[in-house]
Amino acid sequence: MPEASEARFDQEAGASEGARPGGEPGKGVAATELSLAERLAFERLLGDLSARFADLPADQVIDQLRHALDRLTDFLGFDRCSFAEVSDAERPFQVLCSVSKESIEAIAPGPAPPLTWYFGELRAGRVVALADIPADFPPEAVAEIHYCERAGLKSNLAIPLRVGGRVVGAIAFSAFHRTRAWPEDLILRLKLVGEVLAQAVARSRREAALATALAEITHLKERLEAENQCLRQSSRTGCGRLPSSRSPRFNRVLEEIAQVAPTNATVLLLGETGTGKEVLADAIHHLSQRGERPMIKVNCAALPASLIEAELFGREKGAYTGALARQMGRFELADGSTIFLDEVGELPLELQTKLLRVLQDGSFERVGGTRTIKVKIRVIAATNRDLARAVAEGRFRDDLYYRLNVFPVAVPPLRERPEDIPLLAWEFVRELGESMGKSIEHIAPDSMDALMAYAWPGNVRELRNLIERAMILARGSTLHVALGAALSPAMRIRRDEVAETASAGALKDREREQILQSLQQTGWRIRGPGGAAERLGIKPTTLESRMKRLGLKRPTSG
Ligand SMILES: Nc1ncnc2c1ncn2[C@@H]1O[C@H](COP(=O)(O)OP(=O)(O)OP(=O)(O)O)[C@@H](O)[C@H]1O
Numbered sequence: 001m002p003e004a005s006e007a008r009f010d011q012e013a014g015a016s017e018g019a020r021p022g023g024e025p026g027k028g029v030a031a032t033e034l035s036l037a038e039r040l041a042f043e044r045l046l047g048d049l050s051a052r053f054a055d056l057p058a059d060q061v062i063d064q065l066r067h068a069l070d071r072l073t074d075f076l077g078f079d080r081c082s083f084a085e086v087s088d089a090e091r092p093f094q095v096l097c098s099v100s101k102e103s104i105e106a107i108a109p110g111p112a113p114p115l116t117w118y119f120g121e122l123r124a125g126r127v128v129a130l131a132d133i134p135a136d137f138p139p140e141a142v143a144e145i146h147y148c149e150r151a152g153l154k155s156n157l158a159i160p161l162r163v164g165g166r167v168v169g170a171i172a173f174s175a176f177h178r179t180r181a182w183p184e185d186l187i188l189r190l191k192l193v194g195e196v197l198a199q200a201v202a203r204s205r206r207e208a209a210l211a212t213a214l215a216e217i218t219h220l221k222e223r224l225e226a227e228n229q230c231l232r233q234s235s236r237t238g239c240g241r242l243p244s245s246r247s248p249r250f251n252r253v254l255e256e257i258a259q260v261a262p263t264n265a266t267v268l269l270l271g272e273t274g275t276g277k278e279v280l281a282d283a284i285h286h287l288s289q290r291g292e293r294p295m296i297k298v299n300c301a302a303l304p305a306s307l308i309e310a311e312l313f314g315r316e317k318g319a320y321t322g323a324l325a326r327q328m329g330r331f332e333l334a335d336g337s338t339i340f341l342d343e344v345g346e347l348p349l350e351l352q353t354k355l356l357r358v359l360q361d362g363s364f365e366r367v368g369g370t371r372t373i374k375v376k377i378r379v380i381a382a383t384n385r386d387l388a389r390a391v392a393e394g395r396f397r398d399d400l401y402y403r404l405n406v407f408p409v410a411v412p413p414l415r416e417r418p419e420d421i422p423l424l425a426w427e428f429v430r431e432l433g434e435s436m437g438k439s440i441e442h443i444a445p446d447s448m449d450a451l452m453a454y455a456w457p458g459n460v461r462e463l464r465n466l467i468e469r470a471m472i473l474a475r476g477s478t479l480h481v482a483l484g485a486a487l488s489p490a491m492r493i494r495r496d497e498v499a500e501t502a503s504a505g506a507l508k509d510r511e512r513e514q515i516l517q518s519l520q521q522t523g524w525r526i527r528g529p530g531g532a533a534e535r536l537g538i539k540p541t542t543l544e545s546r547m548k549r550l551g552l553k554r555p556t557s558g
Helices: 009-013 036-054 058-076 116-123 142-151 184-233 248-260 277-286 305-313 349-361 387-392 398-404 420-436 445-453 459-473 495-500 504-521 532-536 540-550
Strands: 080-085 094-100 128-130 155-163 166-175 267-270 296-299 338-342 363-365 372-374 378-383 407-410
Touching: 036 058, 036 184, 058 080, 058 094, 058 166, 058 184, 080 184, 116 128, 116 142, 116 155, 116 166, 155 184, 166 184, 248 277, 248 407, 267 277, 277 338, 277 378, 296 305, 305 349, 349 363, 349 398, 387 398, 420 445, 420 459, 445 459, 504 532, 504 540, 532 540
Parallel strands: 267 378, 267 407, 296 338, 338 378
Antiparallel strands: 080 094, 080 166, 128 155, 155 166, 363 372
16 A cells, blocks of 8 residues: 555556455455456446436436445445535535445535645545555644544545546545555546546536526516616606705605605605605605616506515516516515505505515515515605505504604695696696697696696696696697696686585595596596596596595496
């Protein structure tokens, strides 16, 4: 047996088979030459192992590695067999897999024991063949001698494994009960099988790295696509500036918005439909440090409950019938940015729990997935519902309400900021005039009076729609806004009249009357051009939920 430090594998690899006596296969008896039958059996084992590893999927490599080590240990009568890998010169060897006879302890997966001389030899590409421990150790291997004494190790063979000319790992065989010789032809064969295993491990590592890189690219691609989609859907006026106003009431709101914007606080925007909650959410986002990224918007009322979970939290492929591909949810998309939860009061109770968890610690799982995803997001929520009442009625979780209600902002209806009606009307005239190629210099005084007198149940959205209709019809440079043509006389309520009758009951009756009238005029058509929702200047989903609340149903004919 050569001194271990002399056992240069490259020199020995050229040595002829049977140059030294070999261990007796299957029985673990030292120093006899392999018989022809045994050699054939060994060749078959090596051939079989090589074939198994040739096309093995990456996720099966570690299991098969254990199986291969088991078979080698059994066949050659070793007490323990371990496989370790090494990524570079700086890092220690990592034990990937170790198998042993029942009475012997296997080495735990993870960093290999700190044996500097031993692993230095392997790193340098030299075989460490220790037939008789401690006699075969060089004097400097002090830590190794102690280690072997403590463990009761009698013989050990460790072979460095190369892939592409670089040492990527080692395979080691140990005997605990007797010394044994390590003949050259055995070393050569074990090196061959070890390198087959090392190739498979290296391939699985490459595949895993490739899969990670691909997943990253897919993630970025999905993110980009989804962000683009969000941007296409986002508000037309989402220019990110705070809107201007002449109303002292609305200016106070704008001051609050400017103060909260740079913080990370959750903001809850409360107000009737069309008052500009999304416009304000957009301004908050753009005035914050996250403003460079797009704000991700979700309308919690626009999707059926069955789809909104996947929309918000994403889904894994095959999560349910029809889920053909993995889908990234809005929360994942909003990581590092702001999520705007519009109509949050409509969120189904079962999803409120999941939303609460995201608000608490930023974590959630995709639909059909088990992996927990963590995100850092700022939440802005909006509702036209009385959330406190929804809590009292058990339709909204109180803990979620308190989480959302950190910084509530009440956005006033247009009828309570009449100073802004001319300002907004002119803003829309200019904006629409540009896109339509029309130049309007005056708004007819009687039209402006009518605009000022109207109650605006659909708020700024309704005003915009009305101006748009008037602009389409405009011929000269003076705009005539025909409130009466577009809306029934019952809708023309003087502002002061509204103030007088603003008791909840009276407003509800009036709302009911207005909605019913629009529905009758449109033959109960809610959606589409000229539909009741458009006439009222509200979204079809809002109209539907209002109809439900007011108990308005299409009469059955006949
Ligand atoms: N200050 C403003 N300046 C210009 N346009 C505005 C302003 N406020 C609202 N708008 C316009 O009015 C319409 C409705 O605004 P927005 O969608 O922000 O209202 P909302 O309160 O979020 O409505 P909903 O509750 O129905 O979701 C949009 O077309 C928006 O561009």
